[in-house]
Amino acid sequence: TPMATACSGAKKPLMDVIAHTLRYVKDQAMETINRNQPVAIRASDCRWVVTVPAIWKNAAKAYMREAAYKAGLVSAQESTKLQLVLEPEAACVACEADSQRLKEGDSFMVLDCGGGTVDITLHSVKQVAPLAVDEIAPPSGGPWGATYVDKQFEEFICSLIGSNKMEIFKKTTFFVELMDNWESVKLAFDPVDGDNS
Numbered sequence: 001t002p003m004a005t006a007c008s009g010a011k012k013p014l015m016d017v018i019a020h021t022l023r024y025v026k027d028q029a030m031e032t033i034n035r036n037q038p039v040a041i042r043a044s045d046c047r048w049v050v051t052v053p054a055i056w057k058n059a060a061k062a063y064m065r066e067a068a069y070k071a072g073l074v075s076a077q078e079s080t081k082l083q084l085v086l087e088p089e090a091a092c093v094a095c096e097a098d099s100q101r102l103k104e105g106d107s108f109m110v111l112d113c114g115g116g117t118v119d120i121t122l123h124s125v126k127q128v129a130p131l132a133v134d135e136i137a138p139p140s141g142g143p144w145g146a147t148y149v150d151k152q153f154e155e156f157i158c159s160l161i162g163s164n165k166m167e168i169f170k171k172t173t174f175f176v177e178l179m180d181n182w183e184s185v186k187l188a189f190d191p192v193d194g195d196n197s
Helices: 014-036 058-070 087-099 146-161 163-169 173-188
Strands: 003-005 011-013 048-052 082-086 107-113 118-127 132-142
Touching (some): 003 014, 011 014, 048 087, 082 087, 087 118, 146 173
Parallel strands (some): 048 082
Antiparallel strands (some): 003 011, 118 132
């Protein structure tokens, strides 16, 4: 059974963590939806769209579907009311809804740089309204997201102060402050500017 490890070192089954997270999101969504409804809408009345990284294999997608079922999003694991959508494709639809710049026949690439993965997809526009796209090439990418950049930064700090002191340092508020500042540096980085001090 795959396990998830918290910052404190506590371990829980990954399935339970994902299901609990999806259950929380579902409960918050249902509470918001039903705030002004004369007749309550149930989770089973809704169509749920859950985004997943483009590079996920079918086994990982099935794992997410099982977690969504355990979270109560749908009443059956193979329900058609749960749709798994690739994150870059969802981003494309959201961008197109805002800009409406795509034309039939256009080709485009979506580079989705997330926390854990970088996903690359290539599509061509089949039709604009409603938006329909064809895949030009299979999704690509890998585990190159921001969390890996953070890990490299931590390893750099460890090389400066040593592993024994690093373990002590990681338990202090100074480490949290350092990582917050590191996040600000990453967000402000401009590869064109060249001087990001």
